[in-house]
Amino acid sequence: MKRKDLLGIQDLDPQEILDILGTAETLQEISTRPIKKVPTLRGKTVINLFFEASTRTRTSFEIAGKRLSADVVNVTAATSSVSKGETLIDTARTLDAMAADCVVIRHGSSGAPHTIARLTKARVINAGDGAHEHPTQALLDALTIRQRKGRLDGLKVAIIGDITHSRVARSNAHLLTKLGSHVWLCSPPTLMPVGSCDLVTTNREFLHRTYSMEEAVSGADVIMLLRVQFERMDESFFPSTREYFRCYGLTRSKVALAKEDAIIMHPGPMNRGVEIATDVADGPYSVILDQVSAGVAVRMAILFLMLGGQS
Amino acid sequence: MHLLVKNGRVLDPERKVDSIVDILIKDGKIRSIGKGLTADVPQFDAAGLVVAPGFFDIHVHLREPGTEEAETIATGGAAAVAGGFVAVAAMPNTKPSNDGPSVTAYIISEARRSSPALVFPIGAISKGQKGETLAEIGEMVEAGIVGVSDDGKPVMDSRLFRRALEYAQLFNLPVIQHCEDLNLSKGGVMHEGAYSARLGLKGIPSSAEDTMVSRDLILAETTGGKYHVAHLSTRRAVEMVRKAKADGAKVTAEVTPHHFTLTDAAVAEYDTNAKMNPPLRSQDDVDALREGIADGTIDVIASDHAPHHINLKMLEFDRAPFGITGLETAVGLAFTQLRLPLPRLIEMLSSNPQRIMRVTPWGIFEGSDAHLTILDPSRKWKFDVNQSKSKSRNSPFHGWDLTGKAVATIVGGKLVYEDRK
Numbered sequence: 168m169k170r171k172d173l174l175g176i177q178d179l180d181p182q183e184i185l186d187i188l189g190t191a192e193t194l195q196e197i198s199t200r201p202i203k204k205v206p207t208l209r210g211k212t213v214i215n216l217f218f219e220a221s222t223r224t225r226t227s228f229e230i231a232g233k234r235l236s237a238d239v240v241n242v243t244a245a246t247s248s249v250s251k252g253e254t255l256i257d258t259a260r261t262l263d264a265m266a267a268d269c270v271v272i273r274h275g276s277s278g279a280p281h282t283i284a285r286l287t288k289a290r291v292i293n294a295g296d297g298a299h300e301h302p303t304q305a306l307l308d309a310l311t312i313r314q315r316k317g318r319l320d321g322l323k324v325a326i327i328g329d330i331t332h333s334r335v336a337r338s339n340a341h342l343l344t345k346l347g348s349h350v351w352l353c354s355p356p357t358l359m360p361v362g363s364c365d366l367v368t369t370n371r372e373f374l375h376r377t378y379s380m381e382e383a384v385s386g387a388d389v390i391m392l393l394r395v396q397f398e399r400m401d402e403s404f405f406p407s408t409r410e411y412f413r414c415y416g417l418t419r420s421k422v423a424l425a426k427e428d429a430i431i432m433h434p435g436p437m438n439r440g441v442e443i444a445t446d447v448a449d450g451p452y453s454v455i456l457d458q459v460s461a462g463v464a465v466r467m468a469i470l471f472l473m474l475g476g477q478s
Numbered sequence: 479m480h481l482l483v484k485n486g487r488v489l490d491p492e493r494k495v496d497s498i499v500d501i502l503i504k505d506g507k508i509r510s511i512g513k514g515l516t517a518d519v520p521q522f523d524a525a526g527l528v529v530a531p532g533f534f535d536i537h538v539h540l541r542e543p544g545t546e547e548a549e550t551i552a553t554g555g556a557a558a559v560a561g562g563f564v565a566v567a568a569m570p571n572t573k574p575s576n577d578g579p580s581v582t583a584y585i586i587s588e589a590r591r592s593s594p595a596l597v598f599p600i601g602a603i604s605k606g607q608k609g610e611t612l613a614e615i616g617e618m619v620e621a622g623i624v625g626v627s628d629d630g631k632p633v634m635d636s637r638l639f640r641r642a643l644e645y646a647q648l649f650n651l652p653v654i655q656h657c658e659d660l661n662l663s664k665g666g667v668m669h670e671g672a673y674s675a676r677l678g679l680k681g682i683p684s685s686a687e688d689t690m691v692s693r694d695l696i697l698a699e700t701t702g703g704k705y706h707v708a709h710l711s712t713r714r715a716v717e718m719v720r721k722a723k724a725d726g727a728k729v730t731a732e733v734t735p736h737h738f739t740l741t742d743a744a745v746a747e748y749d750t751n752a753k754m755n756p757p758l759r760s761q762d763d764v765d766a767l768r769e770g771i772a773d774g775t776i777d778v779i780a781s782d783h784a785p786h787h788i789n790l791k792m793l794e795f796d797r798a799p800f801g802i803t804g805l806e807t808a809v810g811l812a813f814t815q816l817r818l819p820l821p822r823l824i825e826m827l828s829s830n831p832q833r834i835m836r837v838t839p840w841g842i843f844e845g846s847d848a849h850l851t852i853l854d855p856s857r858k859w860k861f862d863v864n865q866s867k868s869k870s871r872n873s874p875f876h877g878w879d880l881t882g883k884a885v886a887t888i889v890g891g892k893l894v895y896e897d898r899k
Contacts, residue, residue: 177676256792276794277678278748297796299678334678361681365672 168472172284172291175300176341177368184342188310191461191468197234198463208237211268211474215241216258216283217294218274223435223459224294224303228271231466237268237474259283268474272296277334290473298332303469304434305338307462309346311454312389314461315430320347325383325425327415328393328442329404330354330363335434336393340366344373351375353383355415357404380415387425391432392417392442408441417443422452430454479506479848479891482517486524486852490531490842491821492829501529503848506890510844522893524852527885530824531841532564532849534831535805536625537708537732537780540566540597543584544573549785549869551585554805555593556867557783559895561806562884564849565596566783567835569629570607577602577613582621594894595887596849598624598837600654603642607631612641619649624835627654627708630755630800632690634660639694643703652706652730652834657690657715658682658756667796669742669757677745679796682757684712691715695722698729706834707731709782711756713766720775730834731770732778735804735811736874738767744874748795751874754784755800771816777830781808785870803868807861807875809853813882820855827851852886859883 168183176184197205213232217225225241232239244258255274259282262270267289272280277297284291295301313319324343330336330352343350344367352363356378360366367374377383384390395411405411417431431443431453439445448455483501488511490496500515501508535558541549549557551568558566568585570576576585582599589597601618605611607628615626626646632655633639639655646653663686668674670681691707695718698705710716710731719731736754741761744752752758770776784801791798812823828851832839840849863876887895 254789254792255794274794276796278795281748282794297678298680337676337678360675361670361683362672362675366675368676 173302173469173473174280174284174291174293176302176305176338177300181345184306184309184346187306187465187468187472188313190472191310191464194467194471195464197467198460203234204236205234206236207471208232208235208474211237212266213237213239213269213271213470214262214267215239216244216262216270216272217242218244218279219295221273221295224273227459227462228294228466231463231470234463235467235470237470255279255282256286259286263287263289269470292469292473295334297334299334300338301334302338303462303466304335305342307458307465308339308391308432309342310461310465311432311458312430315454316388319343322348322388323351323386324348324389324391325351325353325387326391326393327353327380327383327417329358329395330393331358331360332396333393337366339391340374344370347373349373349375351377351383351387353377353380355405380421381424384421385424387429389430389432390417390422390425394434394436395438395441412441416441417447419444419447422447432458434458480504480517480519481848481888481891481893482515482519482521483524483529483850484521486527486529488529488842489820489824491825492531493841493843495842501842503891506848508842508844508846508848511842522886528820528853528855529842530851530853531828532887532889533562533809533827533851533884534565535563535781535783535808536567536778536831536835538566538568538783538805539571539785539801540568541785542572542588543581547869548787551588551597552592553867553869554783554785555589555595555597557803557805558595559887559889560867562809562851562853562887563595563805564851564887564889565598567598567600567624569627570600570602571629575602575607576600577605577607579614579617579621582618582623586622594889596889598622598835600625600627602626603628603633603653604638609633609635609638612638612645615645615651616649619651624837625652625654625706627656630656632656632658632660636693636697640697640701643697643701643705647703649836650704651836652704654706654708655690655694656708657687657694659686659689662686662689667753668745669759671742671760673742673745677748679745682755684714684759684763687712687756688714688718691718695719695727695729698722699725699727702728705729709734709737709756709780710767710770710776711737711759711763713763716766716770716775720770723775730777730830731775732780733767733771733776734780734782735808735815736802738764738771739811739815740874749874750791750793750795750798751802751872753795753798753800754782754802768816771818771826777826778834779808779812779826780831781805785868786872788871791872801872803866803870803873805868806866807873809884810859810861810880810882811875813855814880848888848891850888851884852888853882854885855882857881857883857885
C-alpha cells in the first residue's frame with residue numbers, strides 16, 4: 168500500500184478498495200486451516216491503541232495480526248485530558264519511541280487518528296474515530312456483500328438508523344457509492360446530519376436520503392442496520408425506544424418489502440427490540456456472523472498490505 | 479515624548495485630511511501639522527508611507543489575570559503594537575473575570591506598567607459572567623471600562639439583557655454581545671454543514687447566531703440601548719443588522735479577519751487552529767460578510783485575539799479550546815483579502831472603533847494624543863508565528879504571504895514598534 172496510513176474510506180480510490188478486498192479473499196483461506204498461522208509479518212509490532220471500549224474490533228485486529236505472526240500488543244488507554252497530563256500527542260510519541268510498526272487506533276474523538284498519524288513514523292489504521300469513519304468495518308461489509316451478491320455495482324443498500332452519530336454509515340456511504348452501489352441513508356429527521364446530502368464527494372448521484380423506512384427497504388438488496396448509540400444521545404432525538412422501534416425497527420413485515428434474496432447486516436453490538444427484531448436478527452437472511460469472519464480477513468489484508476511489502 | 483514624523487501621506491478620513499505633510503509631536507501630543515516642519519527632536523522618515531490615526535482592536539483577550547501561561551498584558555500589548563494597534567479593548571473573561579472595579583483597576587495599572595499598547599478594559603455585564611445579576615457597571619466605568627460584555631458567555635436571559643441595554647445608557651456604554659444561543663450550539667465544535675457531516679464533528683448551526691442577533695436587535699430597538707454585535711459570522715445576521723441600521727437602531731457590528739478569510743473547509747484535517755467560536759462558516763457566509771464590509775453594514779474589523787497555550791491546542795479537535803491569535807495578522811489580512819480603499823480601512827480599524835467604545839478620541843489634529851499607525855500598503859511579508867510577540871502560537875495563518883503591513887506604531891508620541899526594510 169502506497170499511503171502511509173488508513174484513516175478513512177473517503178481518501179481511497181476504487182482500485183485501492185478492490186485491492187484490499189481481493190487480498191482479503193485470498194487470505195480468508197488461512198483461517199480455515201488447522202494451523203491458522205503464516206509467518207508473513209514475523210518481527211513486526213502492531214499496537215492496538217483503544218481509547219474506547221471495544222471487544223469485537225479489537226479482538227478482530229488481534230487475531231488478524233497473530234495469524235500473520237505479528238506481535239500484537241493491546242493498550243487500553245484512558246481518554247486524554249489535560250489534568251491527567253499526557254496528551255494524545257505524547258501517547259503517539261511514546262509509541263513511536265517503542266518502534267511500533269503499526270498503530271491501530273480507536274478513539275471517541277473524530278480526527279484523533281489523523282493527529283497521531285501526523286506525528287508518528289508508525290503506520291496508523293483507524294479502527295473508528297468518533298462519528299467520523301470506521302474504514303475496516305466498511306471494507307468487511309463490502310467483502311460480505313460481494314461474496315453474497317457477487318458484485319457491488321447496481322445494488323440497492325439501505326443504511327438505517329442513527330446516521331448522525333455513525334462512523335459506520337459514513338464509511339459505508341463512501342465505499343459503496345465509490346463502487347457503484349445505490350446507498351439509501353434512512354433515519355428520523357433528527358438523526359440525519361445537516362449537510363449529509365454532500366456527504367460523499369464522488370459519485371454523488373449514488374447517495375440517496377429518506378426518512379421513510381419503507382422507501383429505503385423497498386426492493387433493497389442489502390439492509391444494513393445501525394446501532395442506536397444511547398451513549399452519544401445527550402438530547403432528545405426521538406421520544407422513546409418503543410416509538411423508535413415502531414418507525415425504524417426492522418421487523419419481518421418490513422423485510423418483506425425488500426428483494427427476496429436480500430441480506431441483513433448489523434455492525435454490532437445489536438440492541439434487540441430497538442433497531443432489529445430478534446427473529447430477524449437470527450433469521451436466515453441475516454449475515455451478521457459472516458461480517459465478523461470477513462472482519463478478520465479484511466484486517467489481515469490491510470496489515471499485510473501495509474507491513475508485508477517492507478522489510 | 480517628542481517626535482517629528484516627516485513626509486508621510488497623512489490620512490485621517492474622519493477629519494478630511496489627506497496630504498503629504500509632517501507631524502510634530504511634543505509631550506505625547508500632536509503640536510502641529512504642516513509642510514516643511516523642523517524641530518530639534520528625533521525624526522521618523524515616513525516618505526512613501528501612510529500615516530493614519532492609531533488603530534484600535536476592540537476585541538482582544540489578554541488572559542491576565544489568571545491564565546498568564548497563554549498571554550499577559552505585557553505580551554499581548556507587544557503583539558498589539560507589532561500588529562499596528564496602538565490600543566486594544568480587553569474582554570472580561572479573565573480569572574477572576576473583570577466584573578468589578580478592582581480587576582478593572584488592576585488591568586489598567588498593569589497595562590501602564592508593562593504594555594506598549596493602550597489597554598481599555600471591557601467590563602462584564604453580569605457578576606461572574608454568569609448571566610444572573612448585573613455587575614457593578616457604574617463602578618467599573620469610574621475605574622475605566624469602555625464597554626460591557628459577557629464575552630464568550632452570551633446573556634441567555636432576555637430580561638437581564640434588556641436591563642443591561644437600559645442601564646448602560648446611563649454611561650453611554652456599548653453593550654457587546656457574542657451572539658450564540660447556547661442551547662442550539664450545545665456540544666458543537668464547528669460550523670454545521672457538509673464538512674461537519676463528513677468529519678463527524680458536532681455542528682454549531684448558523685441559527686445559534688441568528689436567533690440571538692434577532693432577539694438582541696428587538697431589545698436594542700425597544701430600549702434605545704447602544705448595542706454592538708461581536709464577530710458576525712453568518713449571512714442572515716449580516717442581513718438583520720443591515721435592516722436594523724436602516725430602521726435607525728443604535729447598532730454596530732464587527733467582523734474578524736478569519737471570518738472573512740477562511741471557511742469551514744479549513745477544518746478538513748482536524749487542525750485545532752481552525753477551531754473558533756463563532757466557527758468558520760460557509761463560502762456564502764464569507765461572501766455576505768464581505769458585502770457587509772463593502773456597504774458599511776459592518777463597522778469594525780476586530781481580531782478576537784484568543785491566545786491558548788500549545789498544550790491545549792494539541793488536544794483532540796473536539797476537546798481543544800476555541801480561538802486563535804490575531805493581533806499581528808489582522809491588518810495584513812485586511813489589506814490582502816479585502817483590498818479596501820485606504821480611507822475605509824482606516825475607518826474600520828480606527829475611527830469606528832473609537833466611536834463605538836467609550837474612549838477619548840484621537841486622530842490627526844492638533845492637540846490629539848499622538849497615537850499613530852504607519853502603513854506600507856505595498857509591503858510584501860510572510861507571517862511567521864514563531865516570531866510572534868504573543869506568548870501563544872495558535873494561528874492558522876503561519877507561513878501566509880501578505881501584502882500590506884503596519885510598519886511602525888506610535889503610542890503617545892513614542893515609537894513603540896518599527897519594522898523598516
